[in-house]
Amino acid sequence: MPxxxxxxxxxxxxxxxxxxxxxxxxxxxxxxxxLKKDAVYSRSTSYIFQFAPxxxxxxxxxxxxxxxxxxxxxxxxxxxxILFAYFFALSRFFMVIAALDTASSFGGMGASREAxxxxxxxxxxxxxxxxxxxxxxxxxxxxxxxxxxPYLIAKPSIILLFITFFFILLTENSRMxxxxxxxxxxxxxxxxxxxxxxxxxxxxxxxxxxxMKLFIFMAFAAMLISSDASHGMFVGTALLxxxxxxxxxxxGVVESVTARVxxxxxxxxxxxxxxxxxxxxxxxxxxxxxx
Amino acid sequence: xxFAFLSVAVLVASFLLSLIIKDESKKAYIACLGASLGSVAxxxxxxxxxxxxxxxxxxxxxxxxxxxxxxxxxxxLGVSLLISFYGLGYVRAQRNLIGxxxxxxxxxxxxxxxxxxxDAFSFLVxxxxxxxxxxxxxxxxxxxxxxQNAGWIYLIATHLATAFLMAFFVIMAKASGSMLFxxxxxxxxxxxxxxxxxxxxxxxxxxxxxxxxxFHVWLPRAHPAAPSYISALMSGVMIKTGIYGILRTxxxxxxxxxxxxxxxxxxxxxxxxxxxxxxxxxHDLKRLLAYSSVENIGIIVIGLGVGVIGAAKGNMPVAALxxxxxxxxxxNHALFKSLLFLCAGNVAHAAHYLSIDSLGxxxxxxxxxxxxxxxxxxxxxxxxxxxxxxxxxxxxLGVFSISxxxxxxxxxxxxxxxxxxxFVGGLAVACFTKVFGIVFLGEPRNDLPKDCHEAPRxxxxxxxxxxxxxxxxxIFPFLVLPFVSAASMVVxxxxxxxxxxxxxxxxxxxxxxxxxxxxxLTASLFFIRKMIFRKRSVKHAVTWDCGYAFPTPRMxxxxxxxxxxxxxxxxSVLKPSASVQYLSGIxxxxxxxxxxxxxxxxxxxxxxxxxRIGRFLLFVRRKRKNTAQSYLALIFITLMALFILEVWFGx
Numbered sequence: 039m040p041x042x043x044x045x046x047x048x049x050x051x052x053x054x055x056x057x058x059x060x061x062x063x064x065x066x067x068x069x070x071x072x073l074k075k076d077a078v079y080s081r082s083t084s085y086i087f088q089f090a091p092x093x094x095x096x097x098x099x100x101x102x103x104x105x106x107x108x109x110x111x112x113x114x115x116x117x118x119x120i121l122f123a124y125f126f127a128l129s130r131f132f133m134v135i136a137a138l139d140t141a142s143s144f145g146g147m148g149a150s151r152e153a154x155x156x157x158x159x160x161x162x163x164x165x166x167x168x169x170x171x172x173x174x175x176x177x178x179x180x181x182x183x184x185x186x187x188p189y190l191i192a193k194p195s196i197i198l199l200f201i202t203f204f205f206i207l208l209t210e211n212s213r214m215x216x217x218x219x220x221x222x223x224x225x226x227x228x229x230x231x232x233x234x235x236x237x238x239x240x241x242x243x244x245x246x247x248x249x250m251k252l253f254i255f256m257a258f259a260a261m262l263i264s265s266d267a268s269h270g271m272f273v274g275t276a277l278l279x280x281x282x283x284x285x286x287x288x289x290g291v292v293e294s295v296t297a298r299v300x301x302x303x304x305x306x307x308x309x310x311x312x313x314x315x316x317x318x319x320x321x322x323x324x325x326x327x328x329x
Numbered sequence: 330x331x332f333a334f335l336s337v338a339v340l341v342a343s344f345l346l347s348l349i350i351k352d353e354s355k356k357a358y359i360a361c362l363g364a365s366l367g368s369v370a371x372x373x374x375x376x377x378x379x380x381x382x383x384x385x386x387x388x389x390x391x392x393x394x395x396x397x398x399x400x401x402x403x404x405x406l407g408v409s410l411l412i413s414f415y416g417l418g419y420v421r422a423q424r425n426l427i428g429x430x431x432x433x434x435x436x437x438x439x440x441x442x443x444x445x446x447x448d449a450f451s452f453l454v455x456x457x458x459x460x461x462x463x464x465x466x467x468x469x470x471x472x473x474x475x476x477q478n479a480g481w482i483y484l485i486a487t488h489l490a491t492a493f494l495m496a497f498f499v500i501m502a503k504a505s506g507s508m509l510f511x512x513x514x515x516x517x518x519x520x521x522x523x524x525x526x527x528x529x530x531x532x533x534x535x536x537x538x539x540x541x542x543x544f545h546v547w548l549p550r551a552h553p554a555a556p557s558y559i560s561a562l563m564s565g566v567m568i569k570t571g572i573y574g575i576l577r578t579x580x581x582x583x584x585x586x587x588x589x590x591x592x593x594x595x596x597x598x599x600x601x602x603x604x605x606x607x608x609x610x611x612h613d614l615k616r617l618l619a620y621s622s623v624e625n626i627g628i629i630v631i632g633l634g635v636g637v638i639g640a641a642k643g644n645m646p647v648a649a650l651x652x653x654x655x656x657x658x659x660x661n662h663a664l665f666k667s668l669l670f671l672c673a674g675n676v677a678h679a680a681h682y683l684s685i686d687s688l689g690x691x692x693x694x695x696x697x698x699x700x701x702x703x704x705x706x707x708x709x710x711x712x713x714x715x716x717x718x719x720x721x722x723x724x725x726l727g728v729f730s731i732s733x734x735x736x737x738x739x740x741x742x743x744x745x746x747x748x749x750x751x752f753v754g755g756l757a758v759a760c761f762t763k764v765f766g767i768v769f770l771g772e773p774r775n776d777l778p779k780d781c782h783e784a785p786r787x788x789x790x791x792x793x794x795x796x797x798x799x800x801x802x803x804i805f806p807f808l809v810l811p812f813v814s815a816a817s818m819v820v821x822x823x824x825x826x827x828x829x830x831x832x833x834x835x836x837x838x839x840x841x842x843x844x845x846x847x848x849x850l851t852a853s854l855f856f857i858r859k860m861i862f863r864k865r866s867v868k869h870a871v872t873w874d875c876g877y878a879f880p881t882p883r884m885x886x887x888x889x890x891x892x893x894x895x896x897x898x899x900x901s902v903l904k905p906s907a908s909v910q911y912l913s914g915i916x917x918x919x920x921x922x923x924x925x926x927x928x929x930x931x932x933x934x935x936x937x938x939x940x941r942i943g944r945f946l947l948f949v950r951r952k953r954k955n956t957a958q959s960y961l962a963l964i965f966i967t968l969m970a971l972f973i974l975e976v977w978f979g980x
Binding site (some may be wrong): 083100111116123130138141145156168172 | 393699718731751842855892893
């Protein structure tokens with residue numbers, strides 16, 4: 039499922055560029071092709087390099103199991119929202135050490151940036167989480183999103199949260215103003231450069247994991263707009279997928295019309311999202327009347 | 330109780346015996362095996378109380394074990410037991426360390442004594458023995474100038490801290506009319522001012538031992554100077570006696586006011602953030618680990634603060650989560666931090682130096698050490714499925730519960746706590762990926778010595794047990810929970826009814842399920858991948874690196890360049906000093922770039938402070954003429970000062 043939405047983004051971008059663009063299912067073809075291939079490993083790498091794609095993929099899947107995509111989430115409990123964030127931290131940990139394992143300066147560059155920007159975006163993520171926890175009085179993603187009907191968008195704090203989370207989405211998934219998913223030979227790249235030395239099935243797993251992560255973040259953002267659990271499982275899921283598609287289109291548009299910011303500017307961008315999230319939190323506190 | 334005394338007796342006996350024995354290898358065996366034997370005996374001890382009355386006025390020796398000290402006993406002696414085997418192998422390989430090894434069982438005995446003593450007098454005496462024993466262990470390689478310096482700083486720091494503790498216990502004893510802890514607890518009728526003052530004294534005195542910012546300055550000096558098994562012992566368990574002290578203090582002072590919790594949360598956040606930032610900027614492996622201890626102590630103190638806030642507001646679930654998380658993290662940090670220091674010991678033994686920027690690719694030479702380090706690094710970052718996650722989760726949950734259950738300014742405090750914790754979590758990942766990636770992965774940056782080899786089994790097995798415990802306590806936190814909640818109940822007797830709360834128990838079982846899913850999925854994918862690759866051809870080539878034909882190890886990212894984005898971002902706080910020489914001319918010569926971050930607590934706080942004190946004392950000395958009158962004048966001034974203290978403040 040997830041690679042389809044990456045295809046949507048690419049299609050929107052190619053329409054903007056006046057190209058016909060690859061098929062919507064291109065990423066599936068790529069992944070299947072890669073899974074059938076042989077592999078080449080650098081002599082500098084160790085088993086960490088080969089083990090990392092598995093952990094990255096599995097932790098993305100586990101994080102996905104915590105959000106309520108269809109009906110209730112498979113894994114849900116009081117405080118699962120922290121586990122959600124830490125699963126992504128686990129995947130980041132392995133991405134970074136895999137990049138350092140190649141002994142390449144490019145890999146080190148990507149690793150260093152991923153670690154630094156990841157730390158900043160994790161901070162913002164937690165503020166979003168605490169704001170959501172205060173608004174909904176719950177610490178479980180399942181409760182937050184399926185708790186009480188389509189009420190979320192109506193609140194100003196949620197609009198701010200949505201904007202913030204959209205920033206996080208772009209940062210965490212190495213999308214446009216932060217990182218350019220199309221470049222292979224540029225000094226600003228973060229995510230691409232981490233995967234530079236991967237080949238064959240491992241690359242396929244990494245690509246799939248990346249699209250999975252994008253999908254989960256888009257689903258999270260979509261559920262911030264409104265929760266559809268009240269429509270029943272079938273309609274709810276359909277609505278969710280529709281919203282994710284719309285989000286994918288928006289991401290495509292954003293990627294087409296904005297330029298990537300200079301690397302030294304990225305922390306400023308992250309601070310903007312941090313400040314916005316703190317603002318959202320304060321608004322949420324005021325609305326609750328606890329401050 | 331009998332076993333505790335037996336254990337102390339064994340430890341002290343092995344200290345004395347190994348001190349007088351001349352033969353080196355016998356000395357090492359007696360000290361280390363004595364430490365193991367003593368630890369085992371101590372682990373068997375159960376709750377109890379003993380009081381020895383003496384003929385001296387107001388001196389009564391009391392000893393006892395309650396669930397709080399039992400928990401710390403299990404942690405400290407368990408880790409000491411494992412380290413004793415490692416230590417034996419370590420000192421046998423490095424003969425120059427054998428001179429100091431008798432102090433190892435003494436240090437273990439002193440830590441045990443601190444935990445079981447129940448009166449101020451024996452507590453302070455044993456506390457000093459603990460400081461001195463660790464001082465002799467830190468200065469094991471006393472020929473080295475830097476080690477001497479570190480030893481002095483440690484000695485001064487620990488004695489200043491003890492001065493605060495003395496004041497603390499003297500005021501306490503005056504107020505309750507006895508030196509016994511049981512009397513302290515029985516009658517908590519201090520004025521709010523006295524109680525507050527006592528609390529601040531305790532936080533400074535015990536906090537220095539624990540390594541709270543800005544009293545942590547001795548940690549990053551003493552840990553690199555000490556032999557690795559001693560750093561593991563000190564950073565893993567000895568600094569936890571400071572946390573024990575703060576917890577014990579809380580049992581004395583009755584129900585705490587809100588501002589104590591606020592103080593602890595803020596101190597904790599500052600320690601955690603400063604610790605991890607400095608850790609990220611370090612170039613020496615053991616210094617980095619020392620700063621990371623400051624960070625983890627910060628997390629523990631945040632937990633304590635949350636617990637105190639819960640206690641102050643009578644919100645038992647919050648208090649349970651806070652104290653529970655803090656106490657749980659004591660155990661977890663003891664496990665993974667000692668494991669990390671032991672790994673550093675293996676690295677130092679194999680490569681002969683610990684400068685991160687010169688190491689690299691050690692995973693091929695030291696595969697077991699690398700694997701163990703990876704597990705410890707994952708645990709210390711609080712990543713699933715290891716134990717660090719569980720305790721951090723408790724602390725997070727505690728802070729979140731504040732934001733849910735209260736209104737007004739505790740919420741802002743909760744927000745500060747969450748921001749601190751989240752930020753520390755992200756930076757910890759950056760810090761430990763840096764260490765693991767630069768030290769163990771990639772290519773060696775300098776030539777490794779020819780005899781670079783993996784540590785022998787005697788060293789690896791105890792480390793394996795530590796790593797195993799990290800995993801087991803991550804997946805089955807229930808094993809520890811009864812001990813943790815029993816210990817929290819000592820701190821806050823009202824906790825009994827709610828314990829660690831029903832919701833967190835169901836949550837914990839869900840976490841176990843999630844961890845099991847994570848492990849099973851990874852394992853099954855791993856085997857599927859193995860099956861697939863059996864039929865594929867796998868080629869090995871040089872790193873692609875966008876077509877670079879001859880990448881050299883020197884072209885790799887270094888630890889300094891890895892940490893650069895964060896360092897630049899925080900340059901206004903960290904104030905890195907760099908020596909840059911720009912290339913010039915058509916054929917530039919080789920140039921150096923060096924960046925160094927010095928500790929601001931040391932440069933900006935303690936150095937000026939001591940300088941001023943020094944100047945004042947010099948002034949006093951110049952005024953004083955060596956006559957009886959001037960001495961009498963000084964004595965008179967001191968007496969007047971004490972008198973004013975007594976009359977005005979009533980302490």
